[in-house]
Amino acid sequence: MKFKAEITVMPLKEILDPQGKAVTxxxxxxxxxxxxxxxxxxxITLEIDAADENAASAKVDEACKNLLANLIMESYHFELKAV
Amino acid sequence: MKFKAEITVMPLKEILDPQGKAVTxxxxxxxxxxxxxxxxxxxITLEIDAADENAASAKVDEACKNLLANLIMESYHFELKAV
Incomplete structure (x- = not known):
């Protein structure tokens, strides 16, 4: 099955966001x-092939942890949709 | 009233996204x-003071058009929540 993931990565609340300050x-x-x-x-949006939603979710989580988000400075959440 | 806006700005589908390609x-x-x-x-998340949701929506739309998104290359959508 093919899934589409919508991932949001934001700077942690405790951390100064200089880009946001400049825009403010x-x-x-x-x-x-x-x-x-x-x-x-x-x-971030991406497409993923996986057997079921749980497998897709585990893969997207792995991608977030290892590449898309820096967990020291950022938090993430995502939603999956079958396409 | 105070509202919180959650804004998503994405590169248009027709436009090559080199950062996305590199991550792929x-x-x-x-x-x-x-x-x-x-x-x-x-x-992008932001807080806005406005009389009602319509006024807040108009202001956020203005901010997106004038500063947050480049409409030639990007599209945006947003959600407002009273806080």
Whole structure:
């Protein structure tokens, strides 16, 4: 079966997000001062062939842990959909 | 009212995503060859003060169009939640 995964990787709350801070400041200059606390992470989509949803989930988890997310600075979660 | 927005910005389907291609190749080296067609975009969270959900939605849309997404190469969608 083929699955599509939607993965979100975000900087941990405890960790300063300089890119997000810079964008928050830019919002003011754009007249959007009511926007605050911008945080920027990654959104990753991928396709995976697996026997069932559990197998696909284990593989995506492995990919997140080993390549897509840096667990010292980031957290991740994902959703799987059969396609 | 305060709202939290979850914004996803992805490269358009028609556009080559070199970062995604590189990650797809790396999957093979990690023994995860069943993972294909990786695409990498941005996930952005922010907080916004607005009178109601419609006003918040209009502001977030403006922020996406003017700063967060490059509409020539990327598409975006977002969800709002009252907090």
């Amino acid at each position: 400041s830019s919002m003011k200059n754009l007249g959007l001062g009511e926007i605050q606390n911008v945080r920027i992470g990654k959104h | 190749s790396s999957m093979k080296n990690l023994g995860l060859g069943e993972i294909q067609n990786v695409r990498i975009g941005k996930h």
